[in-house]
Amino acid sequence: MTASNPQINRLLDREYAAGFVTDIDADSVPPGLNEDVVRLISAKKQEPQFLLDWRLKAYRHWLTMPVPQWSSVRYPPIDYNAISYYSSPKSRKDAPASLAEVDPKLLATYEKLGIPLQEQELLAGVAVDAVFDSVSVATTFKDKLAEHGIIFCSFSEAVREHPDLVQQYLGSVVPPTDNFYASLNSAVFSDGSFVYVPKGVRCPMELSTYFRINAANTGQFERTLIIAEEGSYVSYLEGCTAPMRDENQLHAAVVELVALQDAQIRYSTVQNWYPGDEQGRGGIYNFVTKRGACRGDNAHISWTQVETGSAITWKYPSVILEGDNAIGEFYSVAMTNNFQQADTGTKMIHIGKNTRSTIISKGISARQGQNAYRGLVKVLKGADGARNYTQCDSLLIGDRCGAHTFPYIEVKNPTARVEHEASTSRIGEDQLFYCRSRGLSAEDAVTLIVNGFCKQVFNKLPMEFAVEAQKLLGVSLEGAVG
Amino acid sequence: MNALLSIKDLHVSVDGKAILNGIDLVINTGEVHAIMGPNGSGKSTFAQVLAGHEQFEVTRGSIRYADQDLLALKPEERAHAGIFLAFQYPVEIPGVSNIYLLRTALNTIRKQRGEAELDAMDFLTLVKERAAIMQMDEDLLYRSVNAGFSGGEKKRNEILQLLMLEPRLAILDETDSGLDIDALQMVANGVNTLRGDPRAFLLVTHYQRLLDYIKPDFVHVLAAGRLVKSGGPELALELEQRGYGWLKETAAGAAP
Numbered sequence: 001m002t003a004s005n006p007q008i009n010r011l012l013d014r015e016y017a018a019g020f021v022t023d024i025d026a027d028s029v030p031p032g033l034n035e036d037v038v039r040l041i042s043a044k045k046q047e048p049q050f051l052l053d054w055r056l057k058a059y060r061h062w063l064t065m066p067v068p069q070w071s072s073v074r075y076p077p078i079d080y081n082a083i084s085y086y087s088s089p090k091s092r093k094d095a096p097a098s099l100a101e102v103d104p105k106l107l108a109t110y111e112k113l114g115i116p117l118q119e120q121e122l123l124a125g126v127a128v129d130a131v132f133d134s135v136s137v138a139t140t141f142k143d144k145l146a147e148h149g150i151i152f153c154s155f156s157e158a159v160r161e162h163p164d165l166v167q168q169y170l171g172s173v174v175p176p177t178d179n180f181y182a183s184l185n186s187a188v189f190s191d192g193s194f195v196y197v198p199k200g201v202r203c204p205m206e207l208s209t210y211f212r213i214n215a216a217n218t219g220q221f222e223r224t225l226i227i228a229e230e231g232s233y234v235s236y237l238e239g240c241t242a243p244m245r246d247e248n249q250l251h252a253a254v255v256e257l258v259a260l261q262d263a264q265i266r267y268s269t270v271q272n273w274y275p276g277d278e279q280g281r282g283g284i285y286n287f288v289t290k291r292g293a294c295r296g297d298n299a300h301i302s303w304t305q306v307e308t309g310s311a312i313t314w315k316y317p318s319v320i321l322e323g324d325n326a327i328g329e330f331y332s333v334a335m336t337n338n339f340q341q342a343d344t345g346t347k348m349i350h351i352g353k354n355t356r357s358t359i360i361s362k363g364i365s366a367r368q369g370q371n372a373y374r375g376l377v378k379v380l381k382g383a384d385g386a387r388n389y390t391q392c393d394s395l396l397i398g399d400r401c402g403a404h405t406f407p408y409i410e411v412k413n414p415t416a417r418v419e420h421e422a423s424t425s426r427i428g429e430d431q432l433f434y435c436r437s438r439g440l441s442a443e444d445a446v447t448l449i450v451n452g453f454c455k456q457v458f459n460k461l462p463m464e465f466a467v468e469a470q471k472l473l474g475v476s477l478e479g480a481v482g
Numbered sequence: 483m484n485a486l487l488s489i490k491d492l493h494v495s496v497d498g499k500a501i502l503n504g505i506d507l508v509i510n511t512g513e514v515h516a517i518m519g520p521n522g523s524g525k526s527t528f529a530q531v532l533a534g535h536e537q538f539e540v541t542r543g544s545i546r547y548a549d550q551d552l553l554a555l556k557p558e559e560r561a562h563a564g565i566f567l568a569f570q571y572p573v574e575i576p577g578v579s580n581i582y583l584l585r586t587a588l589n590t591i592r593k594q595r596g597e598a599e600l601d602a603m604d605f606l607t608l609v610k611e612r613a614a615i616m617q618m619d620e621d622l623l624y625r626s627v628n629a630g631f632s633g634g635e636k637k638r639n640e641i642l643q644l645l646m647l648e649p650r651l652a653i654l655d656e657t658d659s660g661l662d663i664d665a666l667q668m669v670a671n672g673v674n675t676l677r678g679d680p681r682a683f684l685l686v687t688h689y690q691r692l693l694d695y696i697k698p699d700f701v702h703v704l705a706a707g708r709l710v711k712s713g714g715p716e717l718a719l720e721l722e723q724r725g726y727g728w729l730k731e732t733a734a735g736a737a738p
Contacts, residue, residue, distance in 0.1 A: 429537065434573040437533050438587035438643065439561035439594070448586070452577030452626065 029086040035059060038187050041086050045156050048163055051170075058176035058186030065180045071343040072372045072404060073312045075285065078250060085188045085221070145203070150234075151196040152207055155223050158194035165196055169227055173256040173293045173320070181252040182289040185221045189254070192222035197232040197263075206462050208237040222253040228263035230296065235266040237465055249274075251310075252287045261296025261323060266304070268461050270469050273309035280339030280368075283311025290317035294326035294352075302329040303346065304460045306469040311340060316374065318347035321355035321383075328357040331457040335473065336369030336401070345375035345406075350386040350416070359390040362454050365401035372404040379416040386416040394424040395453050397446070447473070485546070486511045486651055486682050487532075492543035494524075494531050494707075501527045503707035504543070509651070512679040516693055517686045518718065519704035520726040525686045526570055528704065529655040532684070533567035534560045548650065561587075562594035564650030568640040568657050575627040580639065583627050584609060588646055612645040616672055634665040641672040648676065653684045658692035670695030690722040705729050 029040060038059050042052040067077070145152050151162060159166050176186035197203055228234050251273070259265045267290075276283025286309075292301035303317035319328030330346035348357035363371040377388045394403035405422050427449055435445035451458070451470055458466045487509040494502040501524045509515055519525050531538050532545070534557035545552040548563060555563065575583065589599040600608065613623060616638045628636050637657050644652055657669055673683060673696050685696060693701070693715065701717040702709045703726070710729050711717065721729075 428573075430571075431573050431575060433533075433535055433557060434569065435575075435583070436557035437561055437567050437569075438583065438647070439558050439591040440586060441558055444586075444590075448578055448583070449575055452575055455577035 029084055031084045032081045033083070033085060033188070037085055041188055041190070044086065045159070047159055050163075050167055051159060054171065054176060055187050055189075058183050059188075061177045062180070062183035062187055065183060068180050071314055071374070072370070072406075073314055073341045073343045075312055075341075078285070080184070083250060086190060145205075148201050148204065149198040150201060150203055151194065153194055155189070155192040155194050155225070158225070162194075162196070165227065166194070166225070169225055169256070169258055170223075171256075173258060173291050174254050174289050179289060181287040182254050185223065185252045185254045185289070189221040189223040192224045192253070193226075194224070195226040195234060195236060197228045197234045199229040200231045201229075202232065203234040206235050206237050208239070220249070220251045220253070224253070224255040225258075226256070226265055226267070227258045228260065228265050230260045231262040232260075233264045235268070235462060237268045237270075237462060239270040239272070239465070239468070250285045250287070253289070255288070255290040255317075257290075257292030257301055259292065259294050259296070259299040259301050262298045263296070264300040264302075265292060266302045266462075267292070267317070268465055269303075269305040269307070270461075270465060271305065271307045271309050271313070274311075275309050275340050276311040276338065278338045278367075280311070283340070284309065286310035286313045286315065288313075288315040290315060291320065291347075292318070292328070293320045294323050294328065294355075296326075297323040297352070298325045298327075299323050300327040300329075302331070302460070304329075304331040304457065305333070305344075306454075306457070306461070306473070307332070307334040307342060307344060308473060310342075313340075313342040313344055315344050316346055316376075318349070318376075319357065320349045320351065321357065321386075322351045324352040324354055326352050326355045328355070329460075330357075330359045330361070330375075331460040332360070333362045333364070333454045333457045333469070333473070334371055334373075335364040335366070336371045337366045339368050341370045343372040343374055345373045347376040348378070348388060350377075350379040350383040350388070350413075353383060354385040354387075355383055356386070357388045359388070359392075360456050361390075361392045362457055363392070363394045363403050364397065364450060364453070365394070365403050366397040367401060369401045370404070371402065372406060374406040374408075376408040376410070377418055378409075379411040379413050379418070381412045383413050384415050386413060388416075388418045390418075390420045392420075392422040393453070394422075395450065396424065396426045397450075484511050485509070486548060486680075487552075487684075488546040490544045492531070492545065493541045494527060494538050495541055496527070496538050500541075501538070501707055502531070505704075505707075505709055507702065507709065509682045509684065511650075511682055513700065514677065514683040514685065514696065514698045516698040516701045516718065517684065517704050517709075518688065518690075518701060518721055521688070523704045524707045525688075525704055526655055529567060529570075529653045529684070529686050532560075532651075532653055533557060533565060558590075561647075561649075562591055566644055566647055566649035566652045568637075568644055568652065568654040570655040570657075570659065572628045572631075572636040572640055574629045574631075576629050578627050579624055580627050581609060581623040584623075584643060584646055587643070591647060609642075609646065612642055615645060615675060616642050616668055618642060633660040634662065637661055638665060638668060638672075641669050645672055645676065648681075650680060651682050651684065652676070653686065655686045656688060657685075658687055658689065666692065667695060690718040693718045703729050 029037060035056060038055050042055055174182050176183055195207060226236060257265050257267060273284035273286060274282065294301055301319045305317065307313050317330060321328050328348050332344065334342045334344050336342045345361060346359055359375055361373045363373055365371040373392045375390060377390065379386045390407065392405050396403060403424055407420055409418055411418060427446065431449055432442060432445050435448060436442060440448065450473060458469055461469055485508050489505055489507040492502055492505040517525055517528065527538060534555065540553055550563065585605050592599055609623065613620065618638055622635060628639065631639060640657060658666055661669065685692060685698060698715055701713055701715060703711040705726065
């Protein structure tokens with residue numbers, strides 16, 4: 001297919017539908033980062049001493065770390081002193097007790113994004129913990145979840161109400177010294193979500209959080225911690241969009257999952273942050289550390305992600321398979337259009353016996369988009385009978401984009417079985433012509449072909465998310481296929 | 483008799499290289515025409531130009547189809563107007579189920595014609611009935627489009643699409659190549675089911691064999707980008723006996 005196909009280009013040119021800025025007075029800390037800022041954040045959030053100490057330790061360690069250079073993403077150096085590390089919507093001061101008290105402009109923002117909270121409360125079983133900038137504004141379905149003993153709240157609230165749980169698990173999967181961005185997050189994280197599912201409880205609804213970056217120059221440093229006690233089950237959905245703006249915004253989140261014996265955690269993400277314009281200006285830098293630990297026999301963690309947004313995506317949702325028979329899964333669709341860059345993949349660390357992992361990665365590159373899969377499968381000495389299956393498929397649209405695959409395999413146990421399959425294909429003129437000769441428009445044909453390519457991953461998403469993901473891919477293609 | 487398709491002095495080239503050098507052809511509703519010719523004579527190009535493949539450049543001539551300027555229509559608009567091309571090499575589309583493509587295609591075309599879309603039940607009834615004509619396993623309906631299909635299954639699948647979309651002008655591009663006799667009979671059976679007014683067929687083929695089962699009204703020989711000879715079904719038999727060699731000379735002699 002030629003890059004000059006006018007229909008495809010029109011499709012690619014569709015503008016970012018969620019691009020707007022909400023005009024809300026933000027209570028922000030002046031730009032800059034030092035120990036006083038870390039102390040100020042902690043004080044504003046009235047945190048216990050252990051957390052301040054933890055933040056300071058992370059900050060001091062961060063100062064000693066070099067900026068990572070090993071990935072294939074390229075961007076100008078970030079001035080960490082030009083970023084404001086704390087902002088909260090003003091209405092926070094009167095602590096809204098219900099949606100009715102929430103700033104109407106904020107609610108209108110969600111409406112524009114098609115995320116009407118009030119409707120969602122009524123809609124089938126989805127509880128929403130909405131993060132607007134740095135403070136959780138509304139939490140729904142809490143009472144219903146509380147009946148089952150499930151805690152689903154903002155991270156700040158968890159620090160206040162359940163400090164013991166936070167202290168026990170925070171940093172136990174992603175240590176504060178783990179990597180450059182994780183350390184930065186540990187020092188200055190603002191808020192996020194906290195989930196605790198007690199022993200033997202099956203969470204009766206999908207838990208969902210919508211993130212949204214808004215106030216200019218405010219880096220977002222969410223922290224998410226999900227703990228599934230023995231024999232419990234929880235499915236968590238994370239979805240994001242961001243308003244259009246010119247300067248790059250840093251987003252360095254940390255997500256930690258802990259699944260104890262026989263527990264299962266499904267974590268699904270649809271990421272649609274502002275990708276920058278067609279010249280490559282603006283867009284979110286999405287540098288995220290996501291990791292889960294299967295900390296007991298038969299524990300099971302699945303990551304499913306659909307990454308269509310952000311100027312740069314740098315994330316490797318990983319699973320540490322500690323318990324015997326533990327299962328780790330990673331299903332990913334990453335799409336890059338225009339000048340977007342994605343370096344994403346996973347790490348599966350096999351420690352327990354008969355641990356199994358599955359990796360299905362689908363990369364789509366259009367226009368000048370660059371897409372890299374980077375995955376590590378590591379089988380330690382004691383992991384008898386460990387098995388991994390990896391499949392990496394790349395789809396190219398146009399002739400100026402790129403797809404790269406970097407699989408790392410380290411096996412220290414002779415009984416392990418590791419399989420890797422990879423393919424690269426191109427949406428061809430012949431496929432397009434075939435569909436069009438059956439009456440489909442060029443746009444519909446491209447969407448059909450790409451959705452077919454991603455089907456294996458979409459099948460793993462919860463139903464309502466799968467529909468959203470397909471729509472999102474259609475929208476992203478309009479700015480993403482060239 | 484109404485002229486469904488009327489081609490005048492059609493010249494086509496690809497990447498600056500002339501492939502068709504002045505084709506004139508009229509197809510009326512109810513007729514079945516066969517285009518025969520040696521390899522490389524431009525048969526497939528001709529079929530794909532009619533379906534609107536953008537790789538080919540029409541440098542001269544005109545095509546009228548059902549009182550429209552066919553060359554002004556995009557491939558999907560031609561499909562909406564009732565043109566169907568059964569591909570010589572049907573394309574694989576991984577992850578898209580055959581039945582989903584069929585339903586999307588049928589409902590898109592119905593919508594363009596101002597007809598109501600078929601609901602899931604009616605569609606399923608129809609597709610099962612038509613698949614039975616082609617003796618296709620239901621399993622093939624739920625597999626990805628053409629992925630892992632045998633050569634014969636791909637061709638039968640093309641004819642299934644033909645039966646579903648019920649076009650006014652169906653072009654079969656070497657549908658018979660690579661088919662065994664049983665599959666060939668099924669394909670012919672499918673075509674004969676739809677044959678007659680208000681439809682017309684254009685069969686592009688290398689061999690006479692298909693024409694034993696689908697009897698054409700007219701046979702044309704395409705050589706070096708021109709229709710060098712036209713006749714009735716008996717012309718196909720003559721070609722079977724004599725080959726194309728004698729006509730190639732005619733074509734060379736006739737070239738300007």
